[in-house]
Amino acid sequence: MKPTVSSSLAGLFALCMGMLTPAISQAQDGESLYQTCAACHGAEGQGNAALKAPPLSHLTAAYIAGQLQKFRNGQRGGEGDSEPARQMATMAATLPGDDAIGTVAQFAxxxxxxxxxxAEISGDVTLGGDYYNQFCGACHGPGAEGNKALSAPSLAGAPDWYLYGQLKAFREGTRGAHPDDRTGRQMRAMAGVLPSDQALRDVTAFIAGLR
Ligand code: HEC
Ligand code: HEC
Structure with missing residues (x-):
């Protein structure tokens, strides 16, 4: 059947509304969903060292959403993981579902x-740079800007206390030890390559200086 003018106009209208409405309500929902997060991660996503909550502003929506999924399904912040990670898992559980995760991730x-x-962590920046270029840059990028195709997050923009804490957690198996956490396991292996605790501090000092 040939469409009449009025039915194709109606179709066009429906199409426009379909494109506009989700965009508008998504922006509002993102903001209101983020209210809870702001208490710890800051109104501008700048993080809060006293609460051990990292900034989110340097991360991509895809990485944030991926981590929220892991916090929800127990791959991160499960039993045996650190206190801050378990706290965050409780928060992620309050999000109603995949749509909310995607929306709040985009907002953040x-x-x-x-x-x-x-700076809280002191280390040898020159040595740290050598470690970084040898072991980390291939995935996280030469300027630690991250690599989407490899699911490797940006590290530039993260504070030193968080970077060091996460490297230690990967090394000790309080992050990335879950059998289904594929990218976490990858990163665990890499944290294990660094020869000592001082090497973790050196590479941290280097990365923290990149932002
Ligand atoms: C009660 C405080 C608190 C609230 C509220 C909270 N978080 Fe967190 N969040 C944390 C802490 C602490 C960590 C660090 C966990 C760790 O050390 O592994 C974290 C980690 C994260 C991470 C991982 C960041 C990374 O670099 O891997 C993401 C993503 C995140 N939070 C998103 C959110 C979102 C979105 C909300 C709101 C729905 C939220 N958080 C609410 C405390 C909180
Ligand atoms: C094979 C690729 C790869 C290499 C090499 C690698 N990483 Fe990672 N890294 C990742 C991935 C993927 C993640 C995200 C893990 C997840 O999904 O939980 C990650 C996460 C991290 C995090 C946590 C960031 C956050 O926001 O929570 C830190 C810190 C980190 N890497 C530091 C390093 C350092 C330092 C090195 C070198 C010693 C290194 N990485 C080498 C892939 C890699």
Missing amino acids: AALEGIPEGE
Whole structure:
């Protein structure tokens, strides 16, 4: 049947509404969903060192959503993981579903807050740079900007206390030890390559200086 003018106009209208409505309500939902997160991660996604909550503003929506899924399905923040990770798992469980995860992740990734605070971890930046170029840059990128295809997050923009804490967690198996956590396992192997605790500090000091 040949469409009449009015039915194709109606079709066009429906199409436009279909394109506009989700965009508008998604922006609102993202903001309201993020209210809970702001209490710890900061209104601008800048993080809060006292609460051990990292910034989110330097991360991509895909990585944030992926981690929220892991916190929900027990691959991160499950039994045996650190106290802050378990706390975050409780928060992720309050999100109603995949749509909410995608929406809040997009909102958080678009924030532009920059973490404040002094450096806490001291290390040999030159040695740290050597470790980084040898063991880390292939996945996280030469400027630690991240690599989407490899699911490797940006590290530039993360504060030193968080970077060091996560490297230690990977090494000790309080992150990335879950059998289904494929990317976590990858990163566990890499954290194990660094020869000592001081090497973790050296590479941390180097990365923290990149932002
Ligand atoms: C009660 C405080 C608290 C609240 C509220 C909270 N978080 Fe977190 N979040 C944390 C802590 C602490 C960590 C660090 C976990 C760790 O050390 O492994 C974290 C980690 C994360 C990470 C992992 C970041 C990375 O670099 O891997 C993401 C993503 C995240 N939170 C998103 C959110 C979102 C989105 C919300 C709101 C729905 C939220 N958080 C609410 C405390 C909180
Ligand atoms: C084979 C690729 C690969 C290499 C090499 C690699 N990483 Fe990673 N890294 C990843 C992936 C993938 C993740 C995300 C893990 C997840 O999904 O939980 C990650 C996560 C991290 C995190 C946690 C970031 C956050 O926001 O929570 C830190 C810190 C980190 N890597 C540091 C390093 C350092 C330092 C090196 C070198 C010693 C290194 N990585 C080498 C792939 C890699």
